[in-house]
Amino acid sequence: MFCCRSRLLIAVVVALLSVRRVRAAYGDDCNTPRGDRGQCLPYSSCADIEKQLLQAQKSGERVTPEYAGYLQSAACGEYNGVLHFCCALPQIQHNSKVMELFKSSNFSCGSILNQRVANGYEVQLSSRPWMALLRYQSNGESRFLCGGTLISNRYVLTAAHCIFGLQEQLYQIRLGEHRISTERDCRQQGRKQKCAPPVVDLAIEKYLMHERYDGRRIMNDIALLRLNDTVNFEKHIKPICLPISSELKQQSESLPNYFVTGWGTTENGSSSDVLLQASVPIQQRSSCSDAYRRDVPHSQLCVGGADLQDSCKGDSGGPLQAPALYLDEYKLRMVQFGIVSQGVTSCGQISLPGLYTNIADYVQWITDTMAVNGL
Numbered sequence: 098m099f100c101c102r103s104r105l106l107i108a109v110v111v112a113l114l115s116v117r118r119v120r121a122a123y124g125d126d127c128n129t130p131r132g133d134r135g136q137c138l139p140y141s142s143c144a145d146i147e148k149q150l151l152q153a154q155k156s157g158e159r160v161t162p163e164y165a166g167y168l169q170s171a172a173c174g175e176y177n178g179v180l181h182f183c184c185a186l187p188q189i190q191h192n193s194k195v196m197e198l199f200k201s202s203n204f205s206c207g208s209i210l211n212q213r214v215a216n217g218y219e220v221q222l223s224s225r226p227w228m229a230l231l232r233y234q235s236n237g238e239s240r241f242l243c244g245g246t247l248i249s250n251r252y253v254l255t256a257a258h259c260i261f262g263l264q265e266q267l268y269q270i271r272l273g274e275h276r277i278s279t280e281r282d283c284r285q286q287g288r289k290q291k292c293a294p295p296v297v298d299l300a301i302e303k304y305l306m307h308e309r310y311d312g313r314r315i316m317n318d319i320a321l322l323r324l325n326d327t328v329n330f331e332k333h334i335k336p337i338c339l340p341i342s343s344e345l346k347q348q349s350e351s352l353p354n355y356f357v358t359g360w361g362t363t364e365n366g367s368s369s370d371v372l373l374q375a376s377v378p379i380q381q382r383s384s385c386s387d388a389y390r391r392d393v394p395h396s397q398l399c400v401g402g403a404d405l406q407d408s409c410k411g412d413s414g415g416p417l418q419a420p421a422l423y424l425d426e427y428k429l430r431m432v433q434f435g436i437v438s439q440g441v442t443s444c445g446q447i448s449l450p451g452l453y454t455n456i457a458d459y460v461q462w463i464t465d466t467m468a469v470n471g472l
Contacts, residue, residue: 121174123308123465127183130170135183137173141193142465143184146171177469191341192464198249198472199341199464200424205330206248207338207430209420220374222275222284223293225358227337227431228372229253230277231322231414232269232298244359244415246433247272247336250328252467255414256436256454257310257320264304270322272297273333276371277360282333293333300325305466307459317396318438318454320414321466337416338423338432339460346457348421349434354378355400355419357437361412377401377417380450388449389439396458398435402450412437417453 121127125137140146146168153160160168171182190196198204208226229245245255253270260267273296275282283292303323310317328334340346358374377400385399386392393399400417417435422428435453456463 121176121181123176123181124462125173127173129183129185130167131185133185135185136189137176137181138184138189138461139179139192139465139468140182141468142190142461143182144188144190146182146184146188147190147193179469189461191460192468194468195464195472196341199339204336206336207423207432208335209429209431218373219371220358222282222291223273223333225372225374225431226273226331226333226335227416227433228272228274228358229255230271230274230360231255231259231267232271233263233266234268235266241271241277241360243413244361244437245270245322246416247328247334248339248433248463249336249467249472250330251324251472253322253324254433254436254463255320255322256318256438257306258312258315258318258438259414260304260306260320260322261310261312267304268300270299270301270324272299272328273331274360274372275333278370294331297328297334299328303470305470307462314391315439315452316394317459319436319456319459319462321463321470323470337418338421338430339463340421340432340434340457341460341464342424345421345423345432346460348419349398349455349457350379352379352419352421352434355417355434357401357412357415357417359412359415359437361415377451384450385452389452393452396455397438398453398455399450400435400453 121137123137127135127137129135140150149160149164173181173183175181227247229247230241231243231245233240233242243255243259245253248254273293275293281292283290301322302325305321305323307317307319340349354376356374357377358372360369360372380399380402382393382399415437416433417437418431418433420429421432423430423432434456436456438454439452
C-alpha cells in the first residue's frame, strides 16, 4: 500500500511541476482556493485531497481537469522535498500512513505489567519497556542526560531542548535499561532469579526537532529521533501509546493524576541508578503562569508540585503518562500525554509545578514527520 501511494505522489509531483514554488513551511496558515482557512500539509494529512487522489488511482483514471486545477492552486510549497497542499481545517487528519501503523492489530503499545507504583520508588523490572536514555559525549566523558520514549520500531520521542545545539554530542539511544550500573538487570522471584534480556544501544540516523521550537520561551519543545536500525520488540523493549483519538486528547485535561518515569535527579541531588516513577497531579495552567510568570498555552500541561513529587533535571524528554482505554479496546494501556519540558531547579525540594509538552497538540506533527522521514 505504501509503495502504491509513493507512486501516486510521484504522479502528482509530475503533474504539478509547473507550479510556482511558494516559500511555505510545514503547518503554515493558508487559504484554500475556495477561500477556507487551512494549513499547509502533506496530501495524506488532508482527507478530501487524499480521497480524490486515491479514487483516481483505484479507477486508473486521471483526476478531472477541474480538480487538477484546484490542486495546482492549493499547492502551498515544498517542505523536506515533499509537496504540501493547503488543507481546509475541517479536512485535516493525522497522517494516514502512520495512523495505519498505530491502529494495526499487531502494533502492541503501552502494555501494562503492573500499575501499582509507590511515589519515587523503583518500578518493576521491564514494566516500562518504552523508556529510552539519550547518551551524550562531551569532554571525553559519556553520560546519559535526557530521557525519551519509544513510539515505534524506528522512532524515539523526546524534548527539543535535549537536541538543540547538541547534535554533535548526542550519539546514542539506549533501550531496555533498568539499573544503569549493572550489565544485566535481574530480580529475585522466590528461589529463582529472573533476568531481562540485554539492553540495546542504537545510533541516531536523524535529529528531527519541531520547526518552531523556541529555546528562549521553551515552546514547541518536542522532537523525534529516527534510529539507524529497526528495533525488535521484546518483553523489555516495547512502544508506548500516543493520544491519537479525540477521546484520548480530551483526557489530557481531565485526568487527575499522571506518572513521570526516569533516572533523573532525586531529592538529594544525585542521579538515580535505577528507573524511578512518581505520581503527579494535574494543575490549573494559572498555577504555572504564576510560577513561571508567563502565559501557559494549551500546548503545555501544568503538572506536579504536590508532596515534593515531581520530574527533575535529567528526566527531560521523558514521559508524562497514564493508563487509559486505547481506541475501542476495553483493556487499559499506558498512554503518553506529555513530555517533561521545564521544571524548577529546586526540584523535589519545594512544591512548584512543572511544564510538560501537551502531546495532544502535536500528534499531527508527529505523524507527518514520521511519514516524511520514513516509517
